[in-house]
Amino acid sequence: MAVLTSLSPSRANDFIQCPLKFRFRSIDKLPEPPSQAAFRGTVVHSVLEKLFTAPAEQRTTDHAQSLLMPAWTELVDKDPEVLEIFTTEAEQAEFFTSARKLLDAYFTLEFPEHLEPDETEKFVRTTLDSGLELRGFIDRIDVAPGGEKRLVDYKTGKQPKPQYGREAKFQMGFYALVEYRLTGELVHTLQLMYLGSRSVLKSHPTMADIEATQFEIDAIWKDIVAAAKTDRWRPRKSPLCNWCTFKPLCPAWGNAAPPTPEITEIVGA
Structure with a gap:
């Protein structure tokens, strides 16, 4: 049995990348070998x-x-x-x-x-008006003497080309939204540190960014609810399939997916 009442940035990115991958991870909770x-x-x-x-x-x-x-x-x-x-x-x-x-x-x-971080590996969560809980871990939170807040995330890979950097940017926007809902204050800086390429990517979110992120999350969740109601978790082929643990279960590659487990609760259904 499974429930769908919360969303993390990684699971949201799973659904965007491939709804079937989201299902296998979030509903079936299939084990994946570590890499x-x-x-x-x-x-x-x-x-x-x-x-x-x-x-x-x-x-x-x-x-x-x-x-x-x-x-x-x-x-x-x-x-x-x-x-x-x-x-x-x-x-x-x-x-x-x-x-x-x-x-x-x-x-x-x-x-x-x-540096004197305010917190490291902070678990954050907030509940939207719809009842959907947003949750996740922020690697580091810095607070300047003037009160400006910076959210920092470490990436051990290389900085991707702009057209492939959507997932990380969405993750940071997700956390900026959660922090805003928790504190009522805009985060001053979002900082991605790519250790693999020794580079740093910074941004300064605005209220328009916060609103756009919530709109995007609402849209993603609406699509997840629709997929759950109809039990239609469409696989989405991409070059990333070659690194997907679930390829042997994927109909897009001529394989058979197991039946979807029963979902006992869906926020927004």
Whole structure:
């Protein structure tokens, strides 16, 4: 049984990319094997979160590197099966090499010793008038002495070309909307930090942006509700299909999808 009462930016992006992928993840809740890239991102995020628990003068490259192995160990202890993604010791060695490079890249983008984040890995949620709950985790929230708020998100990949950057921008707009609904204040800056390309993308949302984001979320949810009512979760072919765990279950590739589980509650239905 499944309920559809909340939405995160990643699940919203799933539906835009492929409604059937959304169904498999959000309704069927099918297990997905971990990937080295995703696990590397989790480890690096953990290190950067822990970095800001140290006194300002200790937030150095060396200290960040010293946090890498403990972060790895902690995450592996929580889920030992993640080790199955590494078939050789050489793969593990390359994993650590690439993670170290990403941490080094972070220190080329800002000076953490000069920052005092208000919160890290903050879980946020708000409920729209429709009853839909918006939820997610913000990597870091900075508040300037003048009160201006900045939302920061770390990306361990490279900055995409403008035509492929919609997902990340939507994610940040989503969080700006949630923060506005929670505090009644506009976020001053949205900051995406692409460690893979050592680049930073900043934007300054306006009320028009907040309203446009809510309009987009409402439209996405309306389409999700319609798909749930009719049980029509159309697959959407794209080059990303080659990396999709669910391709063996996808009718667009000549395969058979399992029956949709029963949905017991849908907000807006």
